Amino acid sequence: MNERTQPQFSLDAIEKENLGETVYTRLAEALSRGRFAPDARLTIRDLAQSLGTSVTPVRDAILRLIQDEALVQKSPREVHVPVITPQRYREIRQIRIKLEGLAARESVLKAGPQDIEHLRGLIERNELAIAQKDWVEALELNQTFHFALAEIADMAVLRGILNRxxxxxxxxxxxxxxxxxxxxIDHHYAILKAIEAADPDAAEQAIASDIGDAGMLIFERLTARHGTGN
Structure with missing residues (x-):
């Protein structure tokens, strides 16, 4: 498999039924899975062409994503992926640690054998993707693993907050x-082990370590971009 150092933007054309919601979902998934880089320039026309739709549902989806603070408007025809400040990142990271910690605790109480095997499979596939340097696949599996905890916990409201x-x-x-x-990925093993051991405290600590350790790397890159730690 060819090495890819930056996730590439590519979306499949969609059917016309429930078009507006489908376009929003497709673009939201692309953002949350890292298909667009920070400060990437997106045009409504290009997105519509890629999705095989008219500009109207794309424009509507873009407006929703701006309200979600996932995109910023630069001009009537152009939007950008925001460049988040280190301060904002720290705040979101703190919130994620609390909320995903709750999801991890609850998943321990509700996980069955099939759930555990599903998580194990996601880790194994992520290992393979990383080994092959398939960052698009690795990123999707990473997000799927995190969201799976909220799904196993059966916490739909929490899942919605995490989506944003x-x-x-x-x-x-x-x-x-x-x-x-x-x-x-290392802490994903600790999360799985805690769920297998029915240990909610260990699961919560493992997800906090996962977000925190990866967050240090992200924070370093953010401060380098902004030239400040504030």
Whole structure:
């Protein structure tokens, strides 16, 4: 498999039924999975062409994503992926640690054998993707693993909140993932082990370590870009 150092933007054309919601979902998934880099320039016309739609549903989806703080408007025809400040990143990271820690605790109480095997499979596939330097696949599996905890916990409201946070985090995680090495996945094993052992405290601590350790790498890149730690 060819090495890719930066996730590439590519979206499949979609059907016309429920077009507006589908376009929003497709673009939201692309953001949360890091398909767009920070400060990437997106035009409504290019997105519509890639998705095989008219500009209207894309424009509507863009407006929703601006409200979600996942995109910023630069002109009537152009939007950008935001460049998040270190201060904003620290705040989101703190929130993620609390909320994903809750998801991890609850998943321990509700996980069955199939859930555990699903998580194990995601880790194994992520290992393979990292070994092959397939960062698009690795990033998608990383996000799927994190969201799976909220799904196993059966916490739909929490999943919705995390969706919005990951819209902002996806581009940052994608930018750092190829440079993260083992730190980007090692704690997933500890999370799985805690769930198997029915230990909610260990699961919460493992997810906090996962977000915190990867967050240090992301934070270093952010401060280098902004030239400040504030």
């Amino acid at each position: 946070l990951w819209l902002q985090m996806g581009p940052l995680i994608a930018e750092s993932y190829p440079f993260g090495g083992r730190v980007m």
